[in-house]
Amino acid sequence: MAGSSAPTEGGFPSPVEQFHLLEMINIDVAGLNLSFTTSAFYMMATAVLVGVFLVQSMKGRHLVPTRLQSMAELSYEFVAGMVRENVGSEGRPYFPFIFSLFMFILVGNLFGMLPFGHYTYTFTSQIIVTFAMAMAVFIGVTVIALMKHGLHFFSFFFPSGAPVYMAPLLIPIEILSYLSRPVSLSVRLFANMMAGHTMMKVFGTFVVLLGAFGVAPMVVLVALTGFEILVAVLQAYVFTILTCIYLNDALHLH
Amino acid sequence: MDVEAAKMIGAGIAVIALMGVGVGIGNIFSTLIASIARNPAARGEVFGIGILGFALTEAVALFALLIAFLILFA
Numbered sequence: 001m002a003g004s005s006a007p008t009e010g011g012f013p014s015p016v017e018q019f020h021l022l023e024m025i026n027i028d029v030a031g032l033n034l035s036f037t038t039s040a041f042y043m044m045a046t047a048v049l050v051g052v053f054l055v056q057s058m059k060g061r062h063l064v065p066t067r068l069q070s071m072a073e074l075s076y077e078f079v080a081g082m083v084r085e086n087v088g089s090e091g092r093p094y095f096p097f098i099f100s101l102f103m104f105i106l107v108g109n110l111f112g113m114l115p116f117g118h119y120t121y122t123f124t125s126q127i128i129v130t131f132a133m134a135m136a137v138f139i140g141v142t143v144i145a146l147m148k149h150g151l152h153f154f155s156f157f158f159p160s161g162a163p164v165y166m167a168p169l170l171i172p173i174e175i176l177s178y179l180s181r182p183v184s185l186s187v188r189l190f191a192n193m194m195a196g197h198t199m200m201k202v203f204g205t206f207v208v209l210l211g212a213f214g215v216a217p218m219v220v221l222v223a224l225t226g227f228e229i230l231v232a233v234l235q236a237y238v239f240t241i242l243t244c245i246y247l248n249d250a251l252h253l254h
Numbered sequence: 255m256d257v258e259a260a261k262m263i264g265a266g267i268a269v270i271a272l273m274g275v276g277v278g279i280g281n282i283f284s285t286l287i288a289s290i291a292r293n294p295a296a297r298g299e300v301f302g303i304g305i306l307g308f309a310l311t312e313a314v315a316l317f318a319l320l321i322a323f324l325i326l327f328a
Binding site: 014015016184187188190191192194195198234235237238241 | 323327
């Protein structure tokens with residue numbers, strides 16, 4: 001996102017400036033800029049937080065869970081229920097991946113709700129991050145389907161029960177909609193995060209610009225922040241459940 | 255025409271697509287409320303799917319908003 005630094009009304013920087021990255025450790029490998037940015041820092045922080053939370057909360061292994069253990073068990077049961085419902089018993093080997101995906105996106109989105117603009121960052125608001133995750137899911141699911149069903153996998157594009165003369169029309173449409181899955185999966189998460197944060201930035205600008213009457217945009221901003229937290233959780237849930245649905249499609253062709 | 259002005263007009267036209275999304279989301283929740291009213295016991299099951307449908311429709315809204323932001327800021 002090449003947002004220009006040109007000031008808008010009132011001398012404020014453009015709302016997309018918040019997505020500029022701060023390089024924390026500058027690493028230059030043969031001309032490639034591989035610096036450790038805030039995005040990488042928050043990805044590490046997410047992984048560390050989720051790992052530490054799960055390990056620490058399950059340390060006691062009480063039969064009657066403590067509060068922390070109960071939180072870990074709740075999140076486990078939530079994702080396990082999702083996999084069980086949408087994929088069935090054959091999806092159990094894939095549960096660790098789906099659980100990691102869910103927790104990573106959830107905590108990553110929620111980290112973006114922290115203040116202190118320049119030093120916090122929503123790494124899911126980068127299209128390349130969400131695209132990488134969506135491609136991992138898409139390629140993984142396609143490879144699983146090919147390995148399980150071999151060439152019979154291509155019967156997926158021709159729904160059974162449809163008249164044969166519809167095939168030349170139906171098959172390209174089905175293939176196109178299958179290929180658009182990683183695109184829609186990644187753009188959904190990316191656009192939600194980017195648009196949400198940009199809207200919050202724009203309303204923040206209004207609050208300062210209106211001076212005394214800035215109370216009105218402030219109220220909207222409070223409601224918007226609450227909505228953004230909801231969207232953060234919801235988008236993690238939607239990404240995960242769509243992954244489960246695609247996995248189900250791969251394991252049981254239709 | 256000034257580039258800035260053209261950008262503003264383009265962004266404005268791009269968000270007309272949100273009209274369809276508004277209809278869609280209203281449709282989802284009206285059916286959700288109607289189905290819970292008919293059969294209150296189904297609330298748990300129907301609610302999850304309703305929220306999933308809402309999030310997927312919202313995604314289309316955000317595709318349109320994304321185009322508007324791309325026109326405006328990039």
